Amino acid sequence: MTLSIVLVILYVVLAIAMIIGILVNGARPSKTLAWLLAIFTIPVGGIILYLLLGRNRRKNKILRKKQAVFSREIKPIPDGVLKIGNRYSRVIRLINKNCRFQPTxxxxxxxxxxxxxxxxxxxxxxxxxxxxxxxxxxxxxxxxxxxxxxxxxxxxxxxxxxxxxxxxxxxxxxxxxxxxxxxxxxxxxxxxxxxxxxxxxxxxxxxxxxxxxxxxxxxxxxxxxxxxxxxxxxxxxxxxxxxxxxxxxxxxxxxxxxxxxxxxxxxxxxxxxxxxxxxxxxxxxNIEEKIVQIVSSGPEDDFPNIQQVYFEMINEAKNYVYITNPYIIPGNEILLALQTASLSGVDVRILVSEHADSNLVGWTVRSYFEPLLKAGVQLFLFPDGFLHSKVIVSDDAIVSIGTANIDIRSFEHNFEVNALIYDKSFSLQLKADFLNDCAKSRELTFYEHKQRSWITKLKEGAAKIFSPIL
Structure with a gap:
């Protein structure tokens, strides 16, 4: 048997094993079908792409030993704390269940x-x-x-x-x-x-x-x-x-x-x-002391904790949600939440840096502008240097400050940590800072964005393919 035949047999065995794994552990049918087509139609490359981007890392748990450090039980949250936390009790309970961190x-x-x-x-x-x-x-x-x-x-x-x-x-x-x-x-x-x-x-x-x-x-x-x-x-x-x-x-x-x-x-x-x-x-x-809850997230967790917190904050917003983040590559779930909030009457504004630290990342971020603008989300481009903050403030009641971007890498691959502050005065401080930065920025309109060249649209479309790894 020649070497080429052996390699072909090994490739077929590996491909079949991966197909079985995809069918057993597959997520959305469209995603499962896409990976099956990639493996069938792109020799070698389809398997490499799946190994890099397609595996469900939360089921693989290669970092199991980290989970054994703290075996905290989920403790009931005192009613008094939930009352102070106001209507964001769902966010409080979410973090408590996922990370075992109570509001302090x-x-x-x-x-x-x-x-x-x-x-x-x-x-x-x-x-x-x-x-x-x-x-x-x-x-x-x-x-x-x-x-x-x-x-x-x-x-x-x-x-x-x-x-x-x-x-x-x-x-x-x-x-x-x-x-x-x-x-x-x-x-x-x-x-x-x-x-x-x-x-x-x-x-x-x-x-x-x-x-x-x-x-x-x-x-x-x-x-x-x-x-x-x-x-x-x-x-x-x-x-x-x-x-x-x-x-x-x-x-x-x-x-x-x-x-x-x-x-x-x-x-x-x-x-x-x-x-x-x-x-x-x-x-x-007392009035000077704040309720704070830490949320951590990483590939060893059962759920994408910080993504879920962002999702819930956006969904619970009644009046406004203001977001500052350099990497808005939201994926389907957060994109839908932002569109739904805006279309239902919530004032949704996003502040991003006009200048990107990477052309590829910049094009990918801009590839999401059209569906956001079409839903009525206001986009502001900060012109002075590079804006690297990761902040969400909503309804004069809740603030998230931390390390997590709004992208698939932060949600799925990176170890991240954010602080949630449930406090009116602190929220008003962040709201004022956000509006001040927006006043220094240029608002991008849907009409202006639609006028961009077809070459720019091509760059954005091509860059968006790499959004799962950016």
Whole structure:
């Protein structure tokens, strides 16, 4: 038997095995049919595409050991908390069931806009650490910020503070071995998240940790869109100023962020850490304290948690839902929710950066503009630099700030984390900021968008094919 015949037989066996798997685990009939046609009509390429994009990773659960870190039971939410949470009790229950995180009382929240304000607050908290610092970032780039952190870590370790750090090995690909060794030499425990490996090509390339978390002594927590990069202070030579949103949480919500970090730490270091001792106060809540609930999401979860939260927030909006996000690649479910909300009379506005950090991503984002505009969604293009914030505010009642984009990668492939704040005053603060940014931006009309050239439409259509992996 010749080698070519053996290869053909192996290919047929593999194709049949995949077809059986698709039929057993298939989702929507249209999706199942599309993958069957691809495997039948595109030799080799159809199988490769399915391995990259088509498998149901939530059923494969290649990251099972991460699930064993916390076996929290679903606890009933006190009626008083649901009453304060008002009509967003469905979002509260959704997060509680999916992530086992209850809404926490007695938190203070500080909105941190752009790099200067954010890093001033971060360094102030880090310098006050007395017990430990937990830090993880998708992008950790060398430069002035990284050097300042190294010096601060050196001083803190000398004071007896434990410093633990996780960086994403793909997002932080420019991080040199020398800098990592310098961190280790001053006493920082540092690990990469899922280093790229050829023997685990698909998982190590696809499952990225997009979270940005800092927890100090279990009391102060930070999350949002800002990475460790000098471009947040100095700007980008191509895009100009980078604009982003972060949040500082002081109180029990920081402990929930710490639980997310501890689960990731177990995955990279195989060490079970203990939670800090942040105790919730028993006094009645006052006007300055906020209800905060953390929602995490990743490919190891049974459901796309953050996608479901976004979906529910949009569906529950009665008056308005305002969204700031650089990557609006919503997929069918979120697109339908946005269209339905707008057509039913909800004021739906989306603020995106006019300038993209990638042509492919920019074309893909714009490929969704027409169905949004046709449904009456208002689109604003922010012209000043690059807008990287991931924020949703709705009905003067609820805010989501975090790391998750509105795209399939954030929903299905990445490890993400968001903070939900159920508070009127905080919502009004974000609403005012959103409207101020819209006033600086250019509204894109349906008529204007329809006038774009056929070449632009072709680019958008071609780019949209890659939306599942962007």
């Amino acid at each position: 009382l007695h938190n203070s929240t500080t909105l941190l806009k752009d790099g200067k304000t954010t890093f001033e607050s971060i360094f102030e908290a880090l310098e006050g650490a007395t017990d430990y610092i937990h830090l993880q970032y998708y992008i950790f780039e060398e430069g002035e910020l990284a050097d300042r952190l190294l010096n601060l870590f050196r001083a803190k370790v000398n004071e007896g503070v434990k410093v633990r750090m996780i960086y994403d090995s793909i997002g932080s690909y420019t991080l040199s071995r020398k800098y990592v060794n310098d961190l280790k030499s001053v006493g920082v425990e540092v690990y990469p998240f899922l280093p790229f490996r050829f023997d685990h090509f698909l998982s190590s390339l696809n499952y990225r940790n997009h979270r940005k978390i800092i927890v100090v002594d279990g009391i102060h927590g930070f999350t949002g869109g800002i990475n460790i990069s000098d471009k947040y202070l100095k700007g980008d030579p191509n895009l100009g100023t980078w604009h982003d949103m972060h949040i500082r949480l002081t109180g029990p919500a920081a402990k929930q962020l710490e639980e997310v970090f501890i689960a990731d730490w177990y995955l990279v270091a195989e060490e079970q850490l203990q939670l800090g001792n942040c105790i919730e106060k028993e006094e009645p809540i």
